[in-house]
Amino acid sequence: MNEEEKLMNVSGRSVMKRLLSYLNYHKGKVTFTLFVLLIATAADVLGPIVMKIFIDDYLTPRIFPVRPLILLAGAFLALYSISALFNYYQVISFQKIALAIIQRMRVEVFAKVQHLGLRFYDQTPGGSLVSRITNDTETIKDLYVTVLSTIVNSTVMMIGIFAGMFFLDVKLALICFILMPFLIVLMWVYRTLSSKIYRVTRIKLSQLNAKLNESLQGMAMIQAMRQEKRLRNEFGKINGDHKRAMLKSVRLNSLMLRSAVYSVYLLGLIMILGFFGIQSFDHVVKIGVLYAFINYLDRFFDPINQIMQQLTIFQQAMVSAERVFGLLDDERMAPVQQGSSNPKVEEGKVEFRNVTFSYDGKTDVLKNISFTANPGETVALVGHTGSGKSSIINLLMRFYPIEHGGVFIDGAPLTAYSDDELRTRIGLVLQDSFMFVGDVADNIRLSHEHISEKQIEEAAEFVQADRFINKLPNQYHEPVGERGATFSSGQRQLLSFARTMALSPKILVLDEATASVDTETEEAIQTALSKMRKGRTTIAIAHRLSTIQDADQILVLHRGEIVERGTHQELLQKGGLYFNMYQLQHGKGMEHVSSAQ
Numbered sequence: 328m329n330e331e332e333k334l335m336n337v338s339g340r341s342v343m344k345r346l347l348s349y350l351n352y353h354k355g356k357v358t359f360t361l362f363v364l365l366i367a368t369a370a371d372v373l374g375p376i377v378m379k380i381f382i383d384d385y386l387t388p389r390i391f392p393v394r395p396l397i398l399l400a401g402a403f404l405a406l407y408s409i410s411a412l413f414n415y416y417q418v419i420s421f422q423k424i425a426l427a428i429i430q431r432m433r434v435e436v437f438a439k440v441q442h443l444g445l446r447f448y449d450q451t452p453g454g455s456l457v458s459r460i461t462n463d464t465e466t467i468k469d470l471y472v473t474v475l476s477t478i479v480n481s482t483v484m485m486i487g488i489f490a491g492m493f494f495l496d497v498k499l500a501l502i503c504f505i506l507m508p509f510l511i512v513l514m515w516v517y518r519t520l521s522s523k524i525y526r527v528t529r530i531k532l533s534q535l536n537a538k539l540n541e542s543l544q545g546m547a548m549i550q551a552m553r554q555e556k557r558l559r560n561e562f563g564k565i566n567g568d569h570k571r572a573m574l575k576s577v578r579l580n581s582l583m584l585r586s587a588v589y590s591v592y593l594l595g596l597i598m599i600l601g602f603f604g605i606q607s608f609d610h611v612v613k614i615g616v617l618y619a620f621i622n623y624l625d626r627f628f629d630p631i632n633q634i635m636q637q638l639t640i641f642q643q644a645m646v647s648a649e650r651v652f653g654l655l656d657d658e659r660m661a662p663v664q665q666g667s668s669n670p671k672v673e674e675g676k677v678e679f680r681n682v683t684f685s686y687d688g689k690t691d692v693l694k695n696i697s698f699t700a701n702p703g704e705t706v707a708l709v710g711h712t713g714s715g716k717s718s719i720i721n722l723l724m725r726f727y728p729i730e731h732g733g734v735f736i737d738g739a740p741l742t743a744y745s746d747d748e749l750r751t752r753i754g755l756v757l758q759d760s761f762m763f764v765g766d767v768a769d770n771i772r773l774s775h776e777h778i779s780e781k782q783i784e785e786a787a788e789f790v791q792a793d794r795f796i797n798k799l800p801n802q803y804h805e806p807v808g809e810r811g812a813t814f815s816s817g818q819r820q821l822l823s824f825a826r827t828m829a830l831s832p833k834i835l836v837l838d839e840a841t842a843s844v845d846t847e848t849e850e851a852i853q854t855a856l857s858k859m860r861k862g863r864t865t866i867a868i869a870h871r872l873s874t875i876q877d878a879d880q881i882l883v884l885h886r887g888e889i890v891e892r893g894t895h896q897e898l899l900q901k902g903g904l905y906f907n908m909y910q911l912q913h914g915k916g917m918e919h920v921s922s923a924q
Contacts, residue, residue, distance in 0.1 A: 342648045346470065349428045360420040364483055367413035370406040372487035375622040377403045379495070418476065425471030432651070433464050439655050445726045447659040449686065452537035459654050462532060463647035470644035474637045481630030505598075509591050510631060514638065517579070521642040524575050529646045531569035538562050580639055591628075662728045664746065670739040672752035674702040675833040675864035677723065682732035684718060692718050694887045696732070698880070705865040707875035709908065710884035716868045718887075720836055723866060725749060736834070751775075754832030758839040760823035762811025767796055768803040770811070771825045778829050786829040790855040792821035824855060835859060837867040872909050881905065 350357050381399050385391060440456060492500035542549060542558050549558055677700040684693040693715045700706040708716040721727050722734055725741055734741040741749075762770055771786060772778045783803065787793045795818055799805040811819045827835070837856075853874070859865075869875040876895040883891035883898065883905045891903050898905035 342645055342652060345652055346467070346644075346648055349431065350424070352431070353424045353427065356420060356424055360417050360424070361479070363413045363420070364417045364480055367410050367417060368480070368483045368487045370410035370413070371484060372491045374403060374406050374410070376491060376494070377406065378622070414480075417480070421476035422472050425468055425475075428471055429464055429468040432467065433460060436460050436464065436651060436654060439657075442661055443657060444659050444661040444728075445721070446686065447657060452540070455533045455537045456654075457540065458533040458536040459650050462536070463529070463651050466640075466643050466647040467651065469640045470648075474641045474644060477630075477633050477637045478641075481634050484630045506591055506594065509594070513587050513591070514635065517635070517638055518642065520579055521576065521638065522645065524572055524579065525642045525646045526649075528569060528572040528576065529643070529650060531565055531572060533650070534565050535562070535569060538565060576639070591631075662725050662742070664744060665742040668739070668743050669745060669748075670737065670743050672736055672744070672748060672833045674737050675752075676700070676702050676735075676737050677706075677834065677864055677866065678735040678738075679719070679722075680733050680735065682722065682729060682734065684722060684727070684729065684731070686718075686727075692887050693722075696887075696889060698882055698889065698892070700864050700866060700880070702864055703860075703862055704879040705860055705867060705875070705877070707878040707881045708866070708868045708884060709870075709872060709875070709881060709905065711908075713886075714884040715887040716884055717838065719884075720755075720838055720866065720868060723836060724753065724755060751830050752832055753834045753836060754827035754830060755836045756820075756823050756827050756838065760811075760819045762807050762814070762819055762822065764807060764809055766801070766804045766806055767799070767822065770807055770822055771829055773826065775830065782829055783825070786825040787821075789828050789858065790821055790824040792818075792825045795821070824859075828859060833863060835863050835865040835867075837865065839868050839870050872905075872912055883908075 377399055381396075385396065385399075437460060440460070489500060489504070538558075538561060542562070549555060679696050679698050682693055682696040683691055684696075685691045692713075696715075696719065698706065708719060710716055722729055723741075725744075729741070736744065763773075768780065768783050771783045780803070784793065787796055787803075796802055796805070807814070811822070814822070867875060867878070872895075875881060878895065880892060881895060881898055882889050883903070885904060891898055891901060891905050893901070899909060
């Protein structure tokens with residue numbers, strides 16, 4: 328089962344039940360709107376009866392008394408006006424309710440994705456999530472705005488029409504009632520066939536969004552590696568699949584919505600005319616009754632046509648709702664605090680005890696990892712790509728649940744700490760720092776309102792980011808575009824350092840923090856790092872070994888295991904994996920190091 332199918336594994340009945348449950352928040356408005364709808368429907372149903380009275384009692388016998396005719400005309404106009412006015416109100420009211428429901432649903436979905444764990448994002452394309460939050464909720468909106476209101480309106484109208492038919496002629500009404508099984512079977516067949524088609528179209532649309540999102544984010548690499556043709560072919564294939572699914576939908580709609588319904592309508596018309604034709608052999612046929620029944624038949628099939636046409640939107644909305652509710656029900660949540668002890672990070676001692684970890688539950692990326700970073704110490708993690716360095720950081724930040732072994736801070740399990748305590752007391756600086764749309768000050772403060780302007784400036788000065796900030800036209804209020812595209816990688820990294828230091832964390836986590844900066848900026852950051860590490864426990868991933876030579880402990884990882892540990896000089900003397908890595912990075916300079924030792 329792929330990721331798309333996982334997020335759609337919800338039964339149709341439960342989906343409809345949950346969709347209707349959102350109406351509970353608007354019970355009063357829904358009740359009043361239904362009352363207005365009943366009045367509008369009653370006015371619609373009474374119209375043909377007024378015309379029947381006019382035809383049979385006045386037009387056919389050619390009796391034209393002024394006052395009764397004026398009253399009939401006034402009643403007809405009044406019914407028409409009431410129908411128009413009340414139908415207008417109920418349509419507007421239903422749309423307001425629908426928009427309020429979708430607003431609530433989108434907030435719920437957005438809140439959900441913010442609390443899903445990184446394991447979920449590892450397995451789900453970003454474009455697919457965008458499609459769920461935007462396209463799918465927009466389709467669900469159509470369900471409330473048009474489908475439900477149309478179905479309710481049409482159902483009430485059909486009940487009213489049958490009531491009018493029974494009022495005029497019971498036998499003929501029962502004959503027309505025979506048409507209902509044909510219509511019910513028609514709707515069931517259409518719903519069964521269309522649900523499969525629309526499920527494919529929504530999946531393909533989601534894949535289109537995912538492919539588009541991937542292409543836009545990697546455009547520089549696509550152009551640099553001449554991958555335009557390959558991506559265009561992949562996009563074209565998905566687009567072609569989507570087109571074919573849509574064409575199947577068009578063919579089904581053309582067959583079931585127009586032709587089939589019109590055939591049932593003709594059958595009903597034949598039955599009514601046949602009934603009156605047979606009746607005319609023995610009795611006088613009332614033209615008014617005939618007019619009223621044909622009028623009712625037209626009005627009866629008008630809501631049927633509307634319902635059948637809305638089934639297209641209904642099926643699309645049901646499929647979209649499956650995807651949205653599948654996302655809301657996803658259990659791959661980010662790890663949260665367990666228990667109520669609520670400890671605080673005071674000293675910053677970090678311990679890994681026999682930690683074994685796997686992303687997919689099959690292949691262990693960390694195997695029996697144990698080490699201790701005492702308060703104020705710097706522990707560096709080195710190793711080739713895929714050795715497990717980032718996985719250790721991910722577990723320390725509690726991005727993933729730990730299933731074997733444990734991580735402890737100041738002797739307390741990592742799971743015992745609240746999110747607020749961990750995120751404010753552990754400062755994280757990634758290799759690729761993320762900037763939000765806003766200004767420089769906003770990107771340093773983020774949502775921490777307690778951080779003052781003075782603290783922002785002090786944090787920037789501490790990491791020497793103030794040197795370039797003060798040269799900006801608006802300084803700390805300089806606008807920052809999407810992902811900080813107008814700033815250099817070194818400037819973005821300095822801002823991320825300032826962001827971290829503004830919170831005065833007790834533990835620093837550095838994921839190759841100097842990898843994306845130039846030599847001059849790196850020297851400034853190294854100076855800042857020396858100050859930042861004083862009095863703080865630091866866990867640092869390093870690719871350039873020259874940046875962690877003064878670390879209190881260096882852990883050398885290989886295929887998820889710690890194969891060497893010690894200081895820089897101790898590891899060089901061992902002549903193992905660290906020695907080989909250092910030699911590769913420094914080349915001939917290694918001979919001088921060896922001789923000096």
